[in-house]
Amino acid sequence: MRVERNGVTREEVIRRYAVYDRRKKGLPPILDMDGWRWDDPDEIDKKLHACGLKCGVLAAYRDWACVEFGVADLLECAVVNHIFPGEPRALGQLALRGKLATWVPIGHPEWWGPIRNGASLDVSSVLIARPALKSESPARWYLEDGSGRSIALLQRILWYGEAERIAWAYVGQQPDERSAFILSHPELMANGKLL
Numbered sequence: 508m509r510v511e512r513n514g515v516t517r518e519e520v521i522r523r524y525a526v527y528d529r530r531k532k533g534l535p536p537i538l539d540m541d542g543w544r545w546d547d548p549d550e551i552d553k554k555l556h557a558c559g560l561k562c563g564v565l566a567a568y569r570d571w572a573c574v575e576f577g578v579a580d581l582l583e584c585a586v587v588n589h590i591f592p593g594e595p596r597a598l599g600q601l602a603l604r605g606k607l608a609t610w611v612p613i614g615h616p617e618w619w620g621p622i623r624n625g626a627s628l629d630v631s632s633v634l635i636a637r638p639a640l641k642s643e644s645p646a647r648w649y650l651e652d653g654s655g656r657s658i659a660l661l662q663r664i665l666w667y668g669e670a671e672r673i674a675w676a677y678v679g680q681q682p683d684e685r686s687a688f689i690l691s692h693p694e695l696m697a698n699g700k701l702l
Contacts, residue, residue, distance in 0.1 A: 524635060531616070587650075
């Protein structure tokens with residue numbers, strides 16, 4: 508992993524995520540984000556929920572890092588549990604079991620064809636990660652957003668031996684102790700600043 512930039516604010520992460528997520532869902536941009544209280548994680552969660560966006564992790568970190576995830580970093584990520592029911596969540600374990608080779612996403616997401624055809628995951632489709640919980644072991648990171656894109660990219664890397672491929676990721680660094688998400692996952696407070 509290479510750190511491109513430390514000190515990324517939660518506002519920047521949420522704004523970029525909102526643009527990406529709303530675009531991929533064919534929804535108009537959110538126009539009133541300037542009035543959001545960026546210092547209040549639970550208020551941000553209410554706004555995210557009202558806009559149909561993911562709540563919890565995005566508002567739970569005050570400080571983020573923008574990093575390059577290489578193949579080794581991606582293999583240390585855990586994905587959402589419903590993609591491979593009854594299987595491990597760590598991409599490295601899934602790769603060893605051969606689960607990544609045959610996976611296809613549900614529906615036809617906009618990123619599927621381009622990644623399969625060799626397109627890069629640029630900063631406009633940045634992944635969002637936090638430190639993994641013990642229950643997500645042996646993963647080091649949990650992908651809050653980008654599980655499917657990461658699997659598709661790993662497929663491409665493993666099929667064609669393109670080990671130089673990278674994905675951009677925002678990684679949560681400094682948890683906000685006021686966040687309901689952090690309070691419900693206190694082990695994340697122990698991680699502190701990671702990068």
